[in-house]
Amino acid sequence: MFLELFFQYLVAGLTYGTIYAVVGIGFNIIYNTTGIINFAQGEFVMLGGMTAVSLHAFLPLPLAIAGAVLVTMAVGGLIEMLFIRWLVKPSVLRMIIITIGVSILIREGALHLWGEGIRSLPYFTGNEVSAIEIGGVRVSPQVLWALGVAAIVVLLLNVFFHYTMLGREMRACASNRDAAALCGIPTRNMVTLSFVVSAGIGALAGCVVSPITQTQYGIGAGLAIKGFTVAILGGLGNSMAAVGAGFILGILESFSIWVMPTAYKDAISITILLAMLFARPSGLFGNSEAARLKEF
Amino acid sequence: MFQRFRHITALAAAIAAVQLLTAATGKEFFLTQLTMAGYYTLVIIGLCLLMGYAGQISLGHAGFFAIGGYTSAVLTTVDLSAWKAAPAISLLAKSGILTGRADLYGGQILTVHPWAAFLCALCITIVVAFLIGVPVLKLKGHYLAMATLGFGTIIYSVVLATSRFGAADGISSVPAFPLLPGLAVTGGSSQRVANYYFAWLLVTVGMLLLINLIHSRVGRALRSIHGAEDAAGAMGVDAARYKLNTFILSAVYAAVAGVFLTHYNGGIGPSEASIMKSVRYVAIVAVGGMGSLWGTLIMSAVLNFLSLRGYFGTFDDAVFGSILIAVMLFSPEGVLKLDIRSLVGRWIRTDRKAGA
Amino acid sequence: MTLLEARSISKRFGGLQAVKDVSFSVAQGSIKAVIGPNGAGKTTLFNLLSGFIAPDSGEVLLRGMPVQDLPSHAIATRGLSRTFQHIRLFGGMSALENVMVGRHVRSRAGFMAGMLNLAWTRAEERDIRDRALDSMEFLGIGQLAHANASSLSYGQQRAVELARSLTSEPEILLLDEPAAGLNMRETADLAVLITKIRDRGITVLIVEHDMSLVMNISDEVVVLSYGEKIADNKPLAVQKDPQVVRVYLGEDEC
Numbered sequence A: 001m002f003l004e005l006f007f008q009y010l011v012a013g014l015t016y017g018t019i020y021a022v023v024g025i026g027f028n029i030i031y032n033t034t035g036i037i038n039f040a041q042g043e044f045v046m047l048g049g050m051t052a053v054s055l056h057a058f059l060p061l062p063l064a065i066a067g068a069v070l071v072t073m074a075v076g077g078l079i080e081m082l083f084i085r086w087l088v089k090p091s092v093l094r095m096i097i098i099t100i101g102v103s104i105l106i107r108e109g110a111l112h113l114w115g116e117g118i119r120s121l122p123y124f125t126g127n128e129v130s131a132i133e134i135g136g137v138r139v140s141p142q143v144l145w146a147l148g149v150a151a152i153v154v155l156l157l158n159v160f161f162h163y164t165m166l167g168r169e170m171r172a173c174a175s176n177r178d179a180a181a182l183c184g185i186p187t188r189n190m191v192t193l194s195f196v197v198s199a200g201i202g203a204l205a206g207c208v209v210s211p212i213t214q215t216q217y218g219i220g221a222g223l224a225i226k227g228f229t230v231a232i233l234g235g236l237g238n239s240m241a242a243v244g245a246g247f248i249l250g251i252l253e254s255f256s257i258w259v260m261p262t263a264y265k266d267a268i269s270i271t272i273l274l275a276m277l278f279a280r281p282s283g284l285f286g287n288s289e290a291a292r293l294k295e296f
Numbered sequence B: 001m002f003q004r005f006r007h008i009t010a011l012a013a014a015i016a017a018v019q020l021l022t023a024a025t026g027k028e029f030f031l032t033q034l035t036m037a038g039y040y041t042l043v044i045i046g047l048c049l050l051m052g053y054a055g056q057i058s059l060g061h062a063g064f065f066a067i068g069g070y071t072s073a074v075l076t077t078v079d080l081s082a083w084k085a086a087p088a089i090s091l092l093a094k095s096g097i098l099t100g101r102a103d104l105y106g107g108q109i110l111t112v113h114p115w116a117a118f119l120c121a122l123c124i125t126i127v128v129a130f131l132i133g134v135p136v137l138k139l140k141g142h143y144l145a146m147a148t149l150g151f152g153t154i155i156y157s158v159v160l161a162t163s164r165f166g167a168a169d170g171i172s173s174v175p176a177f178p179l180l181p182g183l184a185v186t187g188g189s190s191q192r193v194a195n196y197y198f199a200w201l202l203v204t205v206g207m208l209l210l211i212n213l214i215h216s217r218v219g220r221a222l223r224s225i226h227g228a229e230d231a232a233g234a235m236g237v238d239a240a241r242y243k244l245n246t247f248i249l250s251a252v253y254a255a256v257a258g259v260f261l262t263h264y265n266g267g268i269g270p271s272e273a274s275i276m277k278s279v280r281y282v283a284i285v286a287v288g289g290m291g292s293l294w295g296t297l298i299m300s301a302v303l304n305f306l307s308l309r310g311y312f313g314t315f316d317d318a319v320f321g322s323i324l325i326a327v328m329l330f331s332p333e334g335v336l337k338l339d340i341r342s343l344v345g346r347w348i349r350t351d352r353k354a355g356a
Numbered sequence C: 001m002t003l004l005e006a007r008s009i010s011k012r013f014g015g016l017q018a019v020k021d022v023s024f025s026v027a028q029g030s031i032k033a034v035i036g037p038n039g040a041g042k043t044t045l046f047n048l049l050s051g052f053i054a055p056d057s058g059e060v061l062l063r064g065m066p067v068q069d070l071p072s073h074a075i076a077t078r079g080l081s082r083t084f085q086h087i088r089l090f091g092g093m094s095a096l097e098n099v100m101v102g103r104h105v106r107s108r109a110g111f112m113a114g115m116l117n118l119a120w121t122r123a124e125e126r127d128i129r130d131r132a133l134d135s136m137e138f139l140g141i142g143q144l145a146h147a148n149a150s151s152l153s154y155g156q157q158r159a160v161e162l163a164r165s166l167t168s169e170p171e172i173l174l175l176d177e178p179a180a181g182l183n184m185r186e187t188a189d190l191a192v193l194i195t196k197i198r199d200r201g202i203t204v205l206i207v208e209h210d211m212s213l214v215m216n217i218s219d220e221v222v223v224l225s226y227g228e229k230i231a232d233n234k235p236l237a238v239q240k241d242p243q244v245v246r247v248y249l250g251e252d253e254c
């Protein structure tokens, strides 16, 4: 009985952890190329899930998801081109406020388009009661989908950043923008691309977890703060560490329900964020010496 | 020096003129929203000091408003008559800190006196602002923004999750706040004009204090921190302390507004603690011109009034989101300082670059 | 009497030993210079003395009190003021306001007093303004009082920065390359000025590349090379020191 409960919490934690991890990675991708924290990051997840639900009304599931991811990527690119691209040396404060404004607009747009209703995609395989037994523990197949997709996303991102020309150019841009520009890399387009990529993975995550966690117009802000927590836990800019951090946060949060009312779940993860920011802003896995050189 | 008083006098005249105008046009019911706009303005000018002069963003100021409002709401509504016999309670009752009154159903209840609740709210706010401020203000940029956002979210989710705070419904039937014999902060229409003047009197006094402050040694120190923090340190300015004090001061402004608006409305709900409220405060400071107290005051009065009257309809939040973006894109100095020529120039330049 | 003393202070940046085991003292009422080739660690030394960075080891004593662990504002309050090699004025404030900030350590109006604008606060404010104007007059930049600080020329900004420090009436003034960017006449004027400052009872520690300035006005000279002190003596003796000559000739060659 105890073990069963334990594993249920663990699995729930992993599911939420996936989404936090992906949002955290999204933060990092944009942060690395631009130095901007995109407060609208969580909206991509919402947008992906909601669009997919709408498209699924007349498209088969895989196409609906693909469509949703493409639409969200387009929105991501558009945001960059409309609001970020033409600013000359914007201050951090300005960027924070602009991306917050963007997130509000996306959220309000979603509210007007889709209303306040809670929606979700159908389970990819089976339904809400189907389960797969792994070593005596029953796990919903959707959880495996979520974990699998997250793994593939991480893998593809690694391949992209390390083995493709475009990915390498983005990394060059991340490590030294001016030098990259001197080498003829179109840094502005790299920035757009980083918005497109992080919108895309956010949307994909929004789709795979939608059957379990469900989607509503207002989930973005909460996810953004969780994603940021994860990015900080892993060390800002360190994409792969965000994966581990995402699972840690998801699991911590999930087990917090054991000792605290569910309603305090958010408060707990944010307390972790604050504690982390105060104690070790370089992240769990980060190098505090290197982090000190960054402008906090 | 004298300019200060000219401005303050102009503000007082404008406040009176608006009231006379509503009376002359038979639109006294506008005063309700104008009064509420006054209290929000109090929050916003406090935030303006923090953002514009100390250069620190706070995305959690609705949290302080809520701490003020909820503290006062809880203390003035929770019935203590069951513990009347307890020596501590009876002592408090005798000293006037507790006060008896009739509740909605005619029963007699014993609650904390609004003034005592007000002082309590202030103390709690100062303590919380201090505890949060010490670590948070060590952060900069994104980290500071996220940490204050996190603080606001915590307050919001705690309010929403706690039955003592009425969870999603909030707290209602908060009593009137007695100011003078015959004058109380309450939403009743007989006291509408008086309440309008009281709210804006608070704003005027609050404004005068802030204007004095920014023209003082402290204001100079704050601007020097904003200009070059390390050089300010070399001149003996303790940046951490000044930021903290400013943070606490602006939290107190928010809490005072929270207390009085709660008594004025007769209640408070979780939406007052929401992130959207905090963002709205920041938006108005930004439109007012980030560090222009007068610009912020004017923008706050206008925008809050329009919003409270429902002119933005279901697009209320979207309007503030758009305002934020538009101001930050085109005129980070605030709309009152919009520089059209450089703006057009910038568009042309980027177009050329894009075309080349 | 020793006013400021460094006791074998060291500072390392990653793999670079910027200041290594440096000890020296500054006598009250004297002018002492720190010289050395580019990158010798002079600015780092100033940063250590003024509390901008903490030494890895060693002690800094101000009037015999250890101050190496204090933040810069606390050291400023104890009577040490400094200027910067790369000028740091407060943008968006007038020259006069910049100089008035210098009086911060010698005035006391806090948040309450500032908000209430009490009679004594107003009097203090007038005093701050008068003293700020005085130091600007003393440096011959009185006419710039109401100009925006960031619109001033390089030399004028230097003067404003100096006025800002002087307004605090420090016990000791640290000047980091005050003659940088000045022409010969202005440098000569500066020499006179620094002696005048000393005559006001303010001890001066100066980093400077201009040898004629250093040798003319200093009572003692410390020479740094690669973070280490290689000489600490009267100007004439330093000029004859073979190690110093080698360091400077070596520099001339490249």
Ligand SMILES: Nc1ncnc2c1ncn2[C@@H]1O[C@H](COP(=O)(O)OP(=O)(O)OP(=O)(O)O)[C@@H](O)[C@H]1O
Pocket (backbone or CB within 6 Å): C013, C016, C018, C036, C037, C038, C039, C040, C041, C042, C043, C044, C045, C085
């Ligand atoms: N914050 C820092 N981090 C890393 N290295 C530093 C830092 N500050 C200074 N350095 C290095 O320490 C060495 C000493 O620098 P410093 O500025 O003290 O020299 P300096 O004698 O003032 O030179 P200059 O005459 O050019 O002003 C230099 O090699 C410099 O690059």
Ligand SMILES: [Mg+2]
Pocket (backbone or CB within 6 Å): C042, C043, C044, C085
């Ligand atoms: Mg130097």
